[in-house]
Amino acid sequence: MSQDSKIALVTVIMIGTLIQIILAAGDARETPYGTAVTFSKAYFGLQPDIATYMENNGLNEDEANVADTYLYSKYKEAASRGYRIIRLKKMLYKIHTRTTVRDASRATVHVTGTTRIAINPLFGFVGKLFFLTSPTDIEETLELVKENGKWKVSGLPFALADAV
Secondary structure, three states: OOHHHHHHHHHHHHHHHHHHHHHHHHHHOOOHHHHHHHHHHHHHOOOHHHHHHEHHHHEOOOOOEHHHHHHHHHHHHHHHOOOOHHHHOEEEEEEEEEEEEEEOOEEEEEEEEEEEEOOOHHHHHHHHHOOOOOOEEEEEEEEEEEEOOEEEEEOOOOOHHHHO
C-alpha cells in the first residue's frame, strides 16, 4: 500500500468517525415523538418503568400510581387465565408518528403501529411464520408536556384509564 492510499484511508476513517459522533449526538436529544415511541414500547412490553415516561411519574390526583395499577391488572388478567404476565407482552413495530408541537412545553403525537404477542423475539418470528399470532393495529394520540426539561406523556393514554 502506498503512502497516499494510507493517508486517504485514515482520512476516510476519521471523517466517518466524526459523522457517527455528530449523528449520535443528534439522536441523543430528547424529542416528543421519541418519548411517545419509547413510552408506547414500554406500555405494550409491560415494562415496570412506564411511570418514568409519564407526567408526575404516573401519579394521578389521588396519588395512585397509574402505571403500577395497570401492570397489576395485567398480572391479575394473566393469572386468571393461568399464565405468567410475560405471556401478555406485546412487541410494537411498524411505528409511525405525526407530531404537532403547540409550544415549547406542549406537543401532541399521533402514534400508529402494529403489535404482536412477543414473549421473546423467537416466539414472535415463529408465531408469524406458522400463523399462531395475529397482529393488532393500534392508533393513539398522546399529549406530551415538558416536565423538568424532559418530555413526559400526559393524561391516561391507551387503556390506562381502564386500569384506574
